[in-house]
Amino acid sequence: MRLSPTRLSPTGPGPRSRVLHVSQPVEGGVARVVTDLVRAQLTAGADVTVACPPEGGLATAAELLGADVRHWHATRSPGPWLAQEVRSLRQVVREVRPDVVHAHSAKAGLAARLAVRGRVPTVFQPHAWSFEAVGGATGLFALNWERLGARWASRVVCVSEAERRTGQRSGIRGRWSVIPNGIDTRSFHPAPVDTVRAGIALLDGVDAAAPLVVCVGRLCRQKGQDVLLEAWREVDRRVPAARLVLVGDGPDAEALRSVAPPSVLFAGAVTDATPWYQAADLVVLPSRWEGMALAPLEAMACGRPVVITDVDGARESLPPGQGPRCLVPSERPDALAGAVAELLLDPLLRESLGHQGRRYVTTTHDVRRTAAAVADVYRDLIGSWPTGRDTGVDHTEYRESIHT
Structure with a gap:
């Protein structure tokens, strides 16, 4: 043969x-x-x-x-x-x-x-x-x-x-x-947040100034959206105007919907997640395990800061120095909530991290x-x-x- x-x-x-x-x-x-x-x-x-x-x-x-x-x-x-x-x-x-x-x-x-x-x-x-x-x-x-x-x-x-x-x-x-x-850094790129949000039907009725957190991934145990929803209770308390969008579909969709508060929106499966990255103030991926997830790389290519869990490949995905703010232990909703809320309350820090991430991904990934x-x-x-x-x-x- x-x-x-x-x-x-x-x-x-x-x-x-x-x-x-x-x-x-x-x-x-x-x-x-x-x-x-x-x-x-x-x-x-x-x-x-x-x-x-x-x-x-x-x-x-x-x-x-x-x-x-x-x-x-x-x-x-x-x-x-x-x-x-x-x-x-x-x-x-x-x-x-x-x-x-x-x-x-x-x-x-x-x-x-x-x-x-x-x-x-x-x-x-x-x-x-x-x-x-x-x-x-x-x-x-x-x-x-x-x-x-x-x-x-x-x-x-x-x-x-x-x-x-x-x-x-x-x-x-x-x-x-x-x-x-x-990732294809020519397809994943920054865009004006206001313009992108205006083109997303799911965000109709959502305050244009509301801090927006996006999680892109299959709705399943691996990706840890259940941990994110548990953490979101504390984020909701500290940043009441914030909204969370789960982008994707999967076996856990029904269970997640049943426990999600009104501030959580479900986008379902999409053919192109780029607009969601571009619309986000912060992208979160609370995985339980990975090799090296694509979603954080795609988000950073779009100039968006990320918070991810410390699983295989996570540290190697982040620019040097971002770990203390952007990396949290897996299955720790308290730590996840703290990192998300801190970044939502600090727009200048988010902007700086987003620029760093874009430079890192275009040169390394x-x-x-x-x-x-x-x-x-x-x-x-x-x-x-x-x-x-x-x-x-x-x-x-x-x-x-x-x-x-």
């Missing part, structure tokens, strides 16, 4: 490098990461295939970019259906004959490594470790699988040093690369850096890769971003 690197032609005519991305998540941060990589790799001249469930936005986005999309029917959790998922993915690999397989998140990492078993160079990118999400027997199974499955990963790509350290401390032995998440670093991993594994024409990126500039 493995193809010789000599068949590759990075710049001239002839066979082109082939990459197969496998992803079970089709919405949210993982889907955005895959979409950004597909865009960069197609621009660089590679043949790109995406195997993912047909529902959701990833398949559509990849098709619009010009990628070959294979519908892979996969559920979020392992179960008796896993064998069929592995068989169907094995068939995709036979048909595509990729030079490298890039599996994103726990379920795709499980199925892809079982399907390929090291016969094709395989990159596994956990996007936060699955064993952190569950406890008991399920958590133990997830941990033991990651320890075993590492043998079938040519490279494990973590989005933060903290995520890598978590894996190593948990007994996962692999060949590591750390490539921080990046541009998606083109991420794509170039991933390309270097592929080049290391398969011997050659397109040179990145028309991307505006010098790949050699970013090789220091990879830590093996």
Whole structure:
């Protein structure tokens, strides 16, 4: 099944490098990461295939970019259906004959490594470790699988040093690369708050001067919106005019709505969160675990200050010196409330933090850096890769971003 690197032609005519991305998540941060990589790799001249469930936005986005999309029917959790998922993915690999397989998140990492078993160079990118999400027997199974499955990963790509350290401390032995998440700083950018708010229907009737806190993320236990609502009681008391908007949908939506006070608004799922970042005075993400969340990076690219919990990747997301004000312990509503209220009551500090964040993200977390670093991993594994024409990126500039 493995193809010789000599068949590759990075710049001239002839066979082109082939990459197969496998992803079970089709919405949210993982889907955005895959979409950004597909865009960069197609621009660089590679043949790109995406195997993912047909529902959701990833398949559509990849098709619009010009990628070959294979519908892979996969559920979020392992179960008796896993064998069929592995068989169907094995068939995709036979048909595509990729030079490298890039599996994103726990379920795709499980199925892809079982399907390929090291016969094709395989990159596994956990996007936060699955064993952190569950406890008991399920958590133990997830941990033991990651320890075993590492043998079938040519490279494990973590989005933060903290995520890598978590894996190593948990007994996962692999060949590591750390490539921080990046975002499109041309799409996420500052805009006048008043103008943006005027264009958001949900804010009709909300005082234009009201301090606005925004939380963008799937409504689920991982993202910690329940902790934010508990903290909001104290914020509501200290800053009565403030409003909180939860942007996103998910399994916890109904439960969150049932306990939310009138000062909390629900925007539901949106195709583009940029206006919400631009409309916010402060963006909050109270996650219980992450690898490196995209939402804080997107918010800072829009010039907005953030408050985030001290989980994997959080410290590496923030500009140096912002930790004491913008980083709080996970599952500590009292600390979260204090940090949010303090910033809402200090507009000059918010403005300063927002400017710092924008400068930091544009120089450190541009998606083109991420794509170039991933390309270097592929080049290391398969011997050659397109040179990145028309991307505006010098790949050699970013090789220091990879830590093996």
